[in-house]
Amino acid sequence: MSRIPLVATVVGALLIGGATTGGTFASWSNQRQLHAHDVQSGQLSFTATSPGAVAVDQTAGYTADSTFVLDDTSVGKNNRQRITASVAGTPAGITARIGTSCASATTASVAVDTTPASADQSLCVRVTVDMPTTAVSGNVTVTISGAQRPTGWSTPSTMLQVPVTVTPAVSTPVAPVISCGAFQSNGNYSFTWTALDGLTYSVHRSTGPNLDGSFATVTATGNSPYTASLANPSTTFWRVKATNAAGTSGWSNTLRLARDGNGINSIDCDAVTP
């Protein structure tokens, strides 16, 4: 074999080998991208306004209301939240209930279902005096927490305080007790009665022992002693009653003041049972 055919054979074999492996030939390719993308998580949360303070009278059944507003501040397309509010830690003698309205505040806890798009939810705490003799001022604690429905996240608890001020009950005053007093230098006579602050008193004078005869009523703006001006001679009967915002007491017992026409010290004072 001559050299020229041999060289041609070798070169041809190399070319064929390169073609079958592709190593020496460029080949097609093309590409597109699966685009960059991301996901994000939201949150479960709410806010609550501060409830107002309430004042209750120390009278059985006395009620007062405090309201506050819940706002679902959660983030997330499918976020569903149940917010539960409970009352606890009420002062002695006080009962607290909570509801979505004051009229429906009859239970110790209430749950409301919200979403981020929900309107704000108002809740009412109704405070009632159930033990007048032990009712004292203090705070009602409202504990609020949220939970994702049906399962998932939950929020930390939020504590709110409803300040409750208990004021003494105002009731009709009891009848005063009138007592004999002392002579005055000008023939007048001072007598006294049991008195309490915050009351006004009416002093009644009559010429008969049973509110009969001529009489007059004067208002004593202050407390006893009251100075009675007595004619000489005269016999008069004196009684007192007390008045406050709740009403007027019954009459006190009766004093009989008798001046016998003698000296200025000749006055008899007797407590007369009505």
Add this chain to the structure above:
Amino acid sequence: MNKMIKGSIAGATGVALLMGGFGTYALWSDSENLAANGVQSGELTIDTTAGEWDDVNSAAANDWNGATDKMVPGDKVSYTQTFTVNGEGKNLRGTITLGAQNLTSGFGAGNLVRTVAVDVSGAGAADITKVDDSNFTFASPFDTATLTAVVTYEFKSSVTDTTDQNKAASVPAVNFVIAQS
């Protein structure tokens, strides 16, 4: 005029007469066309469209806004992007490969589960072999087919308290390559 000159003139005259008589003789000839011919190249292409988001747990279609919606425990959302591939050429063979998708996640381990599924459909699907969700091969021309990539994110409903609130997870763009081999 000598004899040589006379002979030359006679000869030239004879040749001229002979040449003038060619047009009166027919000669055979024949022909065939080399037929018109050419070659054509095939194609190997891949195209795509914008991806679409869907809230998997709802009946509605494409109802997740990837730009604004936020996930909560129990949510499952999907990102779907389709790729149209064309392959023509008698001896065409090759591969289709999705590059590695590296998820960057601020979520706790196991709380956000991502899955990637790629399936082929369309007229040429029978000529494309799925090796796994990132690799396909073809040993013959397939004309046209559609590859659908679905990336699903599931935020586990078992997540409680305030775990993984306001977190993000993302993947960069990844090449989907179709190549002759």
